[in-house]
Amino acid sequence: MRTLNALVSGVSLLAMLTATAASAETLADIEAAANKEGALTTIALPHDWWNYGEIIASFKAKYPQITVNELNPDAGSADEIEAIRANKDNTGPQAPDVIDVGLAFGPQAKQDGLIQPYKVSVWDDIPADIKDADGYWAGSYYGVMAFGVNTDIVQTVPTKWDDLLKSDYANAFALTGDPRASNQAILAILSAGLSRGAEPGEASGSKGLEFMAELNKAGSFVPVSGKSGTIAQGQTPIVAAWDYNLLSWRDQLAGNPPVEVVIPEGPVLAGVYVQAISAYAPHPNAAKLWMEHLFSNEGQNGYVKGYCHTARFNKMVAAGEVPKELLDALPPADAYSRAVFPSVDQQAANKEVVSGKWDEVVGAQVAE
Amino acid sequence: MNLKRIGSWAIFSFAVLYFLLPLVGTIEFSLRARRGVYSFDAYRSVLEDSQFQQTLAYSVILSIATVILGVLIVAPTAFWVRLKMPRLRPVVEFITLLPLVIPPIIIVFGYIRLFNTSSILPLTGSARGTDFLLAAGYATLALPYMYRAIDTGLRAIDVRTLTEAAQSLGAGWVTVLARVILPNIAVAILSGAFLTFAIVIGEYVIAALLNRPAFGPYMVWMGSNRAYEPAALAVIAFSMTWASMGVIQFLARRTRFTKV
Amino acid sequence: MSSLALHRLERSISLWLGVVPFFVFAFVFLILPTLHVVIGAFTRPDGGPTLANLSGLLSGPILSALWASLRISLWTAFLGTVAGLLVAGAVTRGGLPPALRDAVMTFSGVASNFAGVPLAFAFIATLGRLGLVTVLARDWLGINIYATGFNLTSFSGLTMAYLYFQIPLMVLIIAPALDGLRGEWREAAESLGASGAQYWRMVALPVLWPSLLGAFALLFANAFGAVATAMALTGSSLSILPIILFAQIRGDVLQDPHLGYAIAFAMIVLTGGANLIYIWLRVRAERWQK
Numbered sequence: 001m002r003t004l005n006a007l008v009s010g011v012s013l014l015a016m017l018t019a020t021a022a023s024a025e026t027l028a029d030i031e032a033a034a035n036k037e038g039a040l041t042t043i044a045l046p047h048d049w050w051n052y053g054e055i056i057a058s059f060k061a062k063y064p065q066i067t068v069n070e071l072n073p074d075a076g077s078a079d080e081i082e083a084i085r086a087n088k089d090n091t092g093p094q095a096p097d098v099i100d101v102g103l104a105f106g107p108q109a110k111q112d113g114l115i116q117p118y119k120v121s122v123w124d125d126i127p128a129d130i131k132d133a134d135g136y137w138a139g140s141y142y143g144v145m146a147f148g149v150n151t152d153i154v155q156t157v158p159t160k161w162d163d164l165l166k167s168d169y170a171n172a173f174a175l176t177g178d179p180r181a182s183n184q185a186i187l188a189i190l191s192a193g194l195s196r197g198a199e200p201g202e203a204s205g206s207k208g209l210e211f212m213a214e215l216n217k218a219g220s221f222v223p224v225s226g227k228s229g230t231i232a233q234g235q236t237p238i239v240a241a242w243d244y245n246l247l248s249w250r251d252q253l254a255g256n257p258p259v260e261v262v263i264p265e266g267p268v269l270a271g272v273y274v275q276a277i278s279a280y281a282p283h284p285n286a287a288k289l290w291m292e293h294l295f296s297n298e299g300q301n302g303y304v305k306g307y308c309h310t311a312r313f314n315k316m317v318a319a320g321e322v323p324k325e326l327l328d329a330l331p332p333a334d335a336y337s338r339a340v341f342p343s344v345d346q347q348a349a350n351k352e353v354v355s356g357k358w359d360e361v362v363g364a365q366v367a368e
Numbered sequence: 369m370n371l372k373r374i375g376s377w378a379i380f381s382f383a384v385l386y387f388l389l390p391l392v393g394t395i396e397f398s399l400r401a402r403r404g405v406y407s408f409d410a411y412r413s414v415l416e417d418s419q420f421q422q423t424l425a426y427s428v429i430l431s432i433a434t435v436i437l438g439v440l441i442v443a444p445t446a447f448w449v450r451l452k453m454p455r456l457r458p459v460v461e462f463i464t465l466l467p468l469v470i471p472p473i474i475i476v477f478g479y480i481r482l483f484n485t486s487s488i489l490p491l492t493g494s495a496r497g498t499d500f501l502l503a504a505g506y507a508t509l510a511l512p513y514m515y516r517a518i519d520t521g522l523r524a525i526d527v528r529t530l531t532e533a534a535q536s537l538g539a540g541w542v543t544v545l546a547r548v549i550l551p552n553i554a555v556a557i558l559s560g561a562f563l564t565f566a567i568v569i570g571e572y573v574i575a576a577l578l579n580r581p582a583f584g585p586y587m588v589w590m591g592s593n594r595a596y597e598p599a600a601l602a603v604i605a606f607s608m609t610w611a612s613m614g615v616i617q618f619l620a621r622r623t624r625f626t627k628v
Numbered sequence: 629m630s631s632l633a634l635h636r637l638e639r640s641i642s643l644w645l646g647v648v649p650f651f652v653f654a655f656v657f658l659i660l661p662t663l664h665v666v667i668g669a670f671t672r673p674d675g676g677p678t679l680a681n682l683s684g685l686l687s688g689p690i691l692s693a694l695w696a697s698l699r700i701s702l703w704t705a706f707l708g709t710v711a712g713l714l715v716a717g718a719v720t721r722g723g724l725p726p727a728l729r730d731a732v733m734t735f736s737g738v739a740s741n742f743a744g745v746p747l748a749f750a751f752i753a754t755l756g757r758l759g760l761v762t763v764l765a766r767d768w769l770g771i772n773i774y775a776t777g778f779n780l781t782s783f784s785g786l787t788m789a790y791l792y793f794q795i796p797l798m799v800l801i802i803a804p805a806l807d808g809l810r811g812e813w814r815e816a817a818e819s820l821g822a823s824g825a826q827y828w829r830m831v832a833l834p835v836l837w838p839s840l841l842g843a844f845a846l847l848f849a850n851a852f853g854a855v856a857t858a859m860a861l862t863g864s865s866l867s868i869l870p871i872i873l874f875a876q877i878r879g880d881v882l883q884d885p886h887l888g889y890a891i892a893f894a895m896i897v898l899t900g901g902a903n904l905i906y907i908w909l910r911v912r913a914e915r916w917q918k
Contacts, residue, residue, distance in 0.1 A: 048593060069495075071579050074589060080876055087488035093495045094579055153757055171779045178875060223780055225592060225861045231803075232595030235780065235861075236759025255597060256403040257758075359689035376722025383715045383732075383795075387739065389761060390747075390792065391777065393754030441653050463654045469903040470662050471853035473870060475893045477877055479734075481668070485631020489656075504657045541646075570744050572856040577877055587745045591752075599716030602749035606742060613738045626918050 028212045033285035034080050035065040040286040043083055043096040044075035048252060051306025059293045068287050069093050072122030077101035084114045084278045096289050097281040100187035102183025103272045104347035106137035114277050115276040118288050120295045125312045130272050139272040140294050141308035144263060144339050145191040148246035152257040153237040160265040161195035174236035180355045188240040190259050200342035205353025209361045218323035232257055243331050244307035263335040270339040297321050378519035409601040419586055428585035431568035434506040435561040438514040446518045447549055450527050467508050476574045498548040498578055505574045510564040521556025555619050562612040668889035681890035697852055697869040704790040705847035712798020720806045736796035748860030751789045755780055781862050796845050805839035805913060842909030849902035
């Protein structure tokens with residue numbers, strides 16, 4: 001039975017690869033093939049984050065023959081990778097076609113053979129340090145780590161990481177997810193490490209964990225996944241998240257309660273998110289269309305509307321392709337000028353320390 | 369005597385306070401959507417949300433499917449055991465108690481591993497297949513309640529006489545079940561159905577891990593991502609559960625007076 | 629085969645036909661998945677038998693999650709048993725108007741099903757940072773609950789939330805048992821000179837203890853398996869066993885799929901064991917209710 005299964009999946013993988021090579025010639029070909037596939041399965045794309053709601057809507061409008069099946073919007077980067085892995089032999093709607101994961105997860109996915117290469121038509125516009133040379137993954141947008149504060153509950157807004165250790169912030173601070181799975185949480189810890197003077201990489205991972213352990217001991221840390229709802233309802237009045245998320249949430253809550261977005265003093269961490277196509281994607285051509293859409297002007301401006309800086313930002317601004325209102329709404333540029341972009345290796349080293357040692361060093365237990 | 373009475377009232381008052389406060393708190397919180405003023409904005413936002421409508425519709429349809437599946441599985445069995453194979457009764461009852469013993473998260477873990485596309489029964493390979501798997505999971509969860517409801521209903525009617533009468537008129541087994549027995553235990557089935565509905569509407573773990581757009585995962589998602597709507601959702605969910613239980617009580621009271 | 633044997637075979641097949649769908653369904657959708665998980669707990673990735681997965685349970689984070697789950701379940705079961713007994717006692721034999729009993733029983737029926745997600749929201753709305761009770765305590769009584777370090781996701785917060793469905797469940801279970809304490813027994817005891825306390829100690833409690841212990845076991849199992857409430861309150865970072873299993877199934881956060889099987893097995897043993905105790909004790913208790 002096992003050899004038969006292996007044979008079957010081997011043959012279907014071969015068929016998929018040859019199909020990929022054969023049909024990926026022109027955009028029109030891809031579109032025709034994608035329309036025949038008729039569906040696209042995405043994962044971890046909440047509508048309120050990164051303005052994905054509009055980006056997905058514009059994709060659907062462009063390609064009305066493709067139904068978009070959206071899986072778990074709350075998935076973290078590790079959950080997405082696991083979803084590919086768990087659905088290797090599954091061609092049903094549980095198997096994601098495309099993933100949007102943190103930079104550190106790209107090379108790992110490539111190494112595990114979970115993603116397939118595809119270079120979008122505007123490939124050369126994407127800066128070299130945020131894409132894989134062989135085309136397996138490419139960064140589409142980034143932002144910087146900031147604090148979101150519910151000012152109904154927290155009167156003095158913290159301006160730097162070490163402020164959080166003060167007693168005013170008892171039971172107030174949360175990450176946006178499980179540091180063992182969520183890229184945003186792992187990088188928040190990297191940012192904390194940076195604030196302690198460490199270099200990005202293993203040092204930031206250890207120093208960051210140290211900080212979190214102190215935070216936990218001081219009673220400031222709440223082991224809840226912080227999001228707009230929990231900020232507003234009061235379980236997590238202070239959340240460390242990407243500035244674009246915090247700004248969108250602030251808008252969505254519309255002052256009830258008021259949320260202030262603060263980029264902490266000191267080194268500012270920039271986090272890149274990369275797009276990739278699953279090696280076992282049931283709809284590879286629809287996936288390619290989706291990638292083209294994300295990197296097109298329409299897609300990139302969709303991100304900018306969600307307060308992100310995009311991969312092709314500089315090129316598009318220079319060419320005047322970004323509307324002025326969107327540019328004006330973005331966070332102040334000086335924060336971005338001191339942004340630190342950890343390399344893939346540095347992020348990988350940080351991730352290994354954080355997700356491996358979280359339980360030992362911090363392991364947020366049920367408090368008394 | 370007096371001390372006992374005072375003590376009882378004290379305990380009762382504490383209980384009322386503990387149980388009523390969260391309900392009051394939820395309603396109050398759900399009215400706070402507009403700053404400084406009480407309003408139904410949160411409810412309006414929820415009821416107009418297309419995700420709410422879709423996931424609620426999905427869960428309602430799924431609960432109907434679950435009830436049908438449950439009745440089809442349980443009714444013939446309960447009938448048969450009562451009529452022909454009373455020795456099987458302890459075995460059947462033990463099986464119907466298993467879903468209360470095994471946590472649902474374990475059952476769905478088994479489903480994911482067993483029914484993926486590399487198995488004989490590749491249910492998770494398609495949306496409809498996964499929906500069926502979800503219904504099967506819900507039917508399993510509801511099995512104890514369905515069985516008890518139908519068994520109680522069968523106990524109240526004289527199964528043997530009814531069957532023999534129908535058979536003497538030339539009815540086959542299917543006819544006996546469908547046209548003689550089922551209508552007589554309709555009220556019992558309805559009770560089981562409403563309980564199943566209450567279970568399915570609120571269920572989270574199975575639907576979340578099978579990645580289906582059901583009401584439970586929708587509520588959890590709202591809880592993280594919206595401020596006041598989750599409280600409104602809780603009020604709506606609680607009202608639905610209360611209404612279901614109310615119907616069950618009403619039906620139970622009716623049978624007491626219509627038993628022959 | 630002779631025609632008589634054939635006929636007998638036909639009859640026994642048709643005899644079993646009625647129950648075959650049930651057994652097939654139960655086997656495919658209930659027993660087989662559970663067995664798969666249990667066997668998985670004892671197998672290595674390559675298929676050979678092993679106890680290593682189980683010993684992985686005793687490692688740091690899982691062990692503390694197990695311990696946290698045990699503590700919460702035992703504590704809420706104990707508190708639920710005591711509080712539920714008091715409420716049921718007050719309503720059945722405490723001299724309160726009989727209409728209250730019906731109301732309490734109906735409410736308990738609904739409230740014991742009010743677990744999961746809506747309950748978490750209700751508690752956030754009541755005891756959360758901006759909840760009604762928190763705000764009232766601050767505005768009317770000048771007490772800041774949160775300054776004392778209280779948090780809904782702490783042990784005490786979770787206990788309060790869990791008790792909301794534990795106490796009604798206890799009331800539902802124990803009320804029939806309390807009804808079963810016949811008045812004649814009390815009269816007989818008093819006529820023999822027993823005081824109220826002696827009656828309780830030597831007559832009522834011995835009769836009640838199977839129900840009480842059984843209810844405790846059921847409440848324990850109920851709390852141990854409760855995933856949805858805790859998840860709705862905290863997301864997937866809280867360190868209790870069902871949440872770790874959930875995170876493991878969904879995202880392989882422990883980076884070892886067979887560890888998931890081991891955790892599942894531990895849960896089955898604990899909740900299954902507790903439920904079996906409850907069932908056994910209930911059968912014993914029902915002798916007194918005939």
